[in-house]
Amino acid sequence: MTTPMSVPSLHDIRAARTRLGTRVVTTPVRELVDDAVAARLAPHTRVWLKEELFQRTGSFKPRGALTVMLDLTADELARGVTGVSAGNHAISLGYCARELGTTATVVMPRTANPYRIALCKELGATVELVDTVHDAFTRVHEIVATQGRTFVHPYEGPRTALGTATVGLEFVEQLQHEDAPLDAVIVAAGGGGLTGGVACAVKQLSPHTAVYVVEPEGADTMYRSFAAGSPQSIDKVRTIADSLGAPRCEPYSYALNRQFVDDVVLVTDDQIRDAMRLTFRAAKLVTEPAGSAALAALLYPLRDQLAGKTVGLVVCGGNIDATTFGTLIATPPTAGA
Template sequence: MSDKGPISIDAIRAARAAIDPWIVETPLWAWRSPTLEALRGTDTPVWLKLELLQRAGSFKSRGALTVMRTLDADALARGVTAISAGNHAMAVGYAARVLGTTAKVVMPNNANPGRIEGCRRFGAEVVLVADVHAGFRLVEQIAADEGRTFVHPFEGPLTALGTASVGLELIEQTRALGTELDAVIVPIGGGGLCAGVAAAVKLAAPGCAVFGVEPTGADSMHRSFAAGAPASIDAVRTIADSLGAPYALPYSFELCRANVDELVLVDDDQLREAMRLLFRDAKLAVEPAGAATTAALLGPLRDRLAGARVGAIVCGSNIDETTFFSLLADQPGR
């Protein structure tokens, strides 16, 4: 067992190899441009880990597959269930399809229409509810009544092992290009991505700082760090619905607390501006959560990481065209 938590490099490699048939090693892209140079005050590139190009459109497939590939034949026959604003639901639908089982996913009724349709394209049955709190109650009922395995959106050792492969790939890809990162920025919803990535980064590159970023309207990990224990929020109030977990939970919280150097917050205006920049300058169409690390780098971390060699996780891009362009059109403060 590592002193950074119950994750090791060997365990990450084994988990990554086990899901290799169904995922891709997403590209690492060195973002260089006059616009970025002016905003950062340095010509040092930002290394973007493009998880938006992962199967089902986000990093979530790594965790879902790592969990679901361990199910026995009886569990696969009964199927799985999940709760999500979209990315995890899509990942579970995708994983169910490639593993030969069925998925019944619960989503808030204000979930992005593109994600709801994406789940259905993978063959998942979609049940809409009023909010994520109601969704968590319903998914537990579905698991009890139908015998489906509940695939948690962010909690547990297998989920963290799956997401840790993102962090290990990032470090190894940058090293292959002759770069040692000074810092990695990771978005936080429930904390499953950050838990795995942070643990992997600290194992593979102990001197690399890890920063977690949350929206101001979904700051459960900030509250948890302040309380010293997993905490909750009463409602999600951010355009980054993919980062809108209602609470933190013990396993991912403890891994984050052990391996994350600092948490920062970004607001919706900063997320929109980062989306615009990524679209105009990096030619990437991302959902708000996918812009969170850029928003942090050019906002609360700008001075701290001036000139630093930074890796940023672009976690997903499951968003329909209408919503995407309406968010870009919104002006600050609206």
């Protein structure tokens, strides 16, 4: 593909997956066959789940982080890594650093779920807490300057996208012998690293498959960027799906999504909670809000558009504690929702 930016080729994506080896697992793919789901969708709509919440560390994040870190020199590895995250990327960096024999210092907003903070520490990461995600990026750059650590971005860059593209590669190839190929794939966006990588792989393997990105209304950086035609930012994250709360869209991620994604749609927090309840009932999965955002998109903004289609949903993560999960799914819809 001729393009001014670096686009992962299928050869490169397959090589990256081989290089990741057993440090990541090939997560299950399952058709969601359930009366409660069928009742909510148009007739003959089929749903397949890519259960990335069963990835090591509970989310897709090690794919991108390891792909970046495997290219570090011995000296760079010795100095360690750092990163910004509301949880999943930080957890991933702790795991990746341990796997590669180095250390990680992660910067998280104080609002991060205590369960995720505890997981980071269990994996050996040093955790620093700051007031906001914007403050976290400022602090990470200070750590790079004073400690010499390598900043592993949570979603931006060609190596990150190369790693996340392995999700799309697996998804399509795991279903290649099924009777109904995927008409569409829906994947949730934080900053766009996962969505760009997945879309890049899916479109090269199956050009007819539409790829939709979903964001919460309270963290709509990719939606705003598509509308404006350039990377945009938001002043504050306002959603229960905190792992989708990127403060801004970065140039490479934006360009990759712009090239391969068909459309970006938005869902409300009430719709995400509804999807979490249905995921729990029908798939018997406990997801963080981000992990059910793709189903929320299929239940709401994309329901009629994808009526009667075979749709793949990326269940991107499940790092949530029992108390928070129970509170979220028990919360009634807001007035007028």
